[in-house]
Amino acid sequence: MLSSTSSHIRNVLSFLLRPAIPSRLGQTTNRSLQTASEPETHFGFETVKENEKSQKVHKVFEEVASSYDLMNDAMSFGIHRIWKDIFLERLAPIGGGIRLLDMAGGTGDIAFRYLKYLDNLPQNEGTQNHVTISDINQDMLNVGKERFKLLNRKQNNHSIDWVCADAEKLPFENNSYSAYTIAFGIRNVTHIDKVLSEAYRVLQPGGRFLSLEFSHVTNDYIKWIYDQYSFQMIPPMGQILANQWHPYKYLVESIRKFPNQEEFKKLIQQAGFKCVEYENLTFGVCAIHSGFKL
Template sequence: MDDTVSFGYTQVTPEEKTRKVGEVFSSVARKYDIMNDAMSGGLHRLWKDRFVKRVKPQAGEQILDMAGGTGDIAFRMAERGAHITVADINQDMLDVGAERALERGFDEEDGSLVFTCQNAESVSFASGTFDAYTIAFGIRNVTHIDRALKEALRVLRPGGRFFCLEFSTVEWAGLRQAYDIYSEHLLPRMGQAIAGDADSYRYLAESIRKFPPMPAFEQMIRQAGFANTRVEPIMGGLVAIHSGWKI
């Protein structure tokens, strides 16, 4: 039995991947949002706006934003009146998110925005707790994606919705070739110049290539038990919004 998982292009033990991914995000936490702007030319903001528009957060809803880190998705949903639990396995990312929340005037005591350290594969919440589960640019870093999807289903109420925003496989030939060159050669250099860390951004580029194509990931979501699954490619599959419902 193969007891290794991919960490970029390298096969490691599950425990080692969890540790290494933690090290990556601890290293980049303070520069994470600046790098997102630099890497995408600011496009990530439009992708996240589109993602939240698809989620349709409603006032009073309980939403779990997994791998929510620095709060980009959570802030957008909380502004619409939803109660957001921001969960992340990395405390350094959560610390940055909590600081940003204070700067934006969110008060953790009123329950509109709560930060908690959680492993997506085994969260501490009771079954049927949330109306929606969101995860943006985080699922590919989970050691066992199938376990995280099962947990997402478990913590949702019947009728709850799952939404995932993630990099995917570019299907436009010209863009695919340009993106391959960019991510392979330029992204690590940008990581070094801006965040002082080329290796972490080399891993992030490799993790995108190792992530399942859109049809394969949709099948994983269905296998976890979600119904009415859907994939919405953006920019030819550079990123994609995956969704499903708990029936």
């Protein structure tokens, strides 16, 4: 009787102490918990996993690349050209040996203005200047290259290269550029802080960071008109002119999710830039932010 009882106890203990075999249910639960813990961000008004946003943004610009300039003119009634001219005036490059990195500049809008600006400066005659036009989307870069051919402009003393790169992980050396510009691009990145940190890294001491981006309208009455136009007119316009609705729906939503002028200024300061300031254009529809690596 005692031997039987001992044997029974040993069997029970053996069962309780045997190695656990994970069940499929347990594995599924662990995967669900892992997925749930992945960081999230916004894609317009939609909440997505961080690792999904860059793919979605890439698809947006892949779809609109061929009609990008047409839609810019239509949506802003051509005012975007004035904004970009003011942007270059604020950069005001002088002297020779300037090295500019124009990030998210695939179509060449800022870079071509920059080169034209340099051509009109007598003190830049005979000096060598360089511009790197970089974008994460090769389709946008291809549009810029074709535009450059159509312009049929001479490079004079300027060297130009085109680099497909992620603004959050730039393939350039430290302290390699004297100016960094990004126009209507930083709004689309996943991690603004990483982009600003990379901009700071690649700039030379004394180098300047300059951003042109859609921002937040400061006047309540104008804001109401602007919101009505943005949500009621821009997506249908995209459908009619570019056969694309969702990319332009994303555009107007992403503007509302971008930090306001003061918040973005603080992010630039946190990246290490000094003398940070901003200037509102068209009541804050867009803003120029500037900072120096000192």
